[in-house]
Amino acid sequence: MRNENPFTPTFGRMPAVLAGRQELISELETALKSHGSDPNLCSLFTGARGVGKTVLLSYLASRAESFGWISANVTARPGMLEDIIERATEAADAFVDRPADRRLTSISVSKLFGMAWEYRDPASGNWRTRMNKLLDVLAEHQIGLLITVDEVDPGLDELVDFAATFQHFVRESRDVALCMAGLPSRVSALLSDKSASFLRRAAQHQLGRIADHDVRDAFRETLEEAGRRVEDEALDIAVAAADGFAYMVQLVGFRSWAAMGEAEVMTSEHARRGAELARQDFINGVVKKTCQELSDGDMAFLEAMLADEGRPSSVADVAARMGKNTNYARVYRTRLLEQGVIDAPRRGYVTFEMPLLRAYLSEEL
Numbered sequence: 001m002r003n004e005n006p007f008t009p010t011f012g013r014m015p016a017v018l019a020g021r022q023e024l025i026s027e028l029e030t031a032l033k034s035h036g037s038d039p040n041l042c043s044l045f046t047g048a049r050g051v052g053k054t055v056l057l058s059y060l061a062s063r064a065e066s067f068g069w070i071s072a073n074v075t076a077r078p079g080m081l082e083d084i085i086e087r088a089t090e091a092a093d094a095f096v097d098r099p100a101d102r103r104l105t106s107i108s109v110s111k112l113f114g115m116a117w118e119y120r121d122p123a124s125g126n127w128r129t130r131m132n133k134l135l136d137v138l139a140e141h142q143i144g145l146l147i148t149v150d151e152v153d154p155g156l157d158e159l160v161d162f163a164a165t166f167q168h169f170v171r172e173s174r175d176v177a178l179c180m181a182g183l184p185s186r187v188s189a190l191l192s193d194k195s196a197s198f199l200r201r202a203a204q205h206q207l208g209r210i211a212d213h214d215v216r217d218a219f220r221e222t223l224e225e226a227g228r229r230v231e232d233e234a235l236d237i238a239v240a241a242a243d244g245f246a247y248m249v250q251l252v253g254f255r256s257w258a259a260m261g262e263a264e265v266m267t268s269e270h271a272r273r274g275a276e277l278a279r280q281d282f283i284n285g286v287v288k289k290t291c292q293e294l295s296d297g298d299m300a301f302l303e304a305m306l307a308d309e310g311r312p313s314s315v316a317d318v319a320a321r322m323g324k325n326t327n328y329a330r331v332y333r334t335r336l337l338e339q340g341v342i343d344a345p346r347r348g349y350v351t352f353e354m355p356l357l358r359a360y361l362s363e364e365l
């Protein structure tokens with residue numbers, strides 16, 4: 001029996017089985033297949049920490065290859081422009097090295113390699129010039145370039161420059177695609193920057209909960225692929241504890257697997273124990289960090305929701321408890337909705353969206 005824990009409660013780690021997101025993925029795949037002007041070829045993914053943004057970018061980048069793209073995957077930080085050139089060159093080299101791909105046997109390896117110094121050398125022109133040369137070579141071989149930018153940071157000038165230049169690639173009808181991901185507040189701050197106005201036309205995808213039946217399937221498959229089984233009741237417990245949140249799926253799985261020891265079948269006892277430990281991990285790894293990033297007004301709004309003990313809170317009640325008018329409370333309602341922290345089940349009402357946030361706040365306050 002294999003013993004390695006198959007769950008991946010590490011940020012950025014591709015899970016053994018990807019839960020949910022099928023619709024979104026197939027929408028993006030359609031765009032990548034088209035190589036045309038599908039709006040999804042410039043996409044922005046937002047969502048709370050741990051919702052699965054980085055994993056989705058990696059997944060799309062790996063899928064893109066089979067549709068004739070190479071991808072340059074970078075994080076928004078100083079040096080990202082150089083990194084895009086380095087990663088694109090590296091991906092192009094890896095692409096031509098792969099003899100299995102028929103479409104590419106015609107590519108003269110020396111040609112791509114031979115050109116490499118030119119885009120790598122800053123003396124051969126500014127970033128846009130060097131990228132144009134690189135894109136010209138790729139275009140000759142009908143290869144598109146997908147750029148993924150993770151952890152969008154509105155304070156990074158290079159990112160704003162990048163957006164402005166990328167717009168020219170699009171206007172010149174080059175075979176380029178862009179997928180960016182970040183926390184909702186950072187993405188909306190970037191979009192409000194004048195020079196990034198081009199990005200406001202990007203397709204925006206807010207990542208949220210994964211449906212329970214998808215979590216259930218992924219959880220079971222992960223265990224079965226690792227040679228173990230799971231009782232139905234244990235699945236119920238694990239799915240309820242994961243609460244549709246990607247990172248929590250992995251934490252519950254990881255901890256329940258550990259609780260199994262050498263057992264071949266996961267029982268409700270294992271799952272209960274795993275869920276309990278995962279709860280603390282999640283509060284430390286996600287809930288506390290999210291609260292630190294919220295403003296005092298955001299926190300006051302959340303605190304005012306606690307009195308409803310998990311039932312939907314009316315925004316008017318929340319405002320009254322805050323000692324403010326409803327318009328004031330609505331500002332925070334919008335901000336928190338954007339952050340993926342609360343949800344609006346019906347007009348005028350809000351509920352907690354992030355798992356364990358309510359439990360954490362009621363314990364802390």
Ligand SMILES: Nc1ncnc2c1ncn2[C@@H]1O[C@H](COP(=O)(O)OP(=O)(O)O)[C@@H](O)[C@H]1O
Binds near residue numbers: 013015047051053
């Ligand atoms: N669709 C998914 N199904 C199952 N687990 C996932 C999925 N997406 C992400 N994960 C897991 O969730 C955790 C957080 O993913 P990550 O992409 O780093 O989130 P984010 O970038 O939004 O903070 C990781 O442990 C990862 O393995």
Ligand SMILES: [Mg+2]
Binds near residue numbers: 011012055150151
């Ligand atoms: Mg991430």
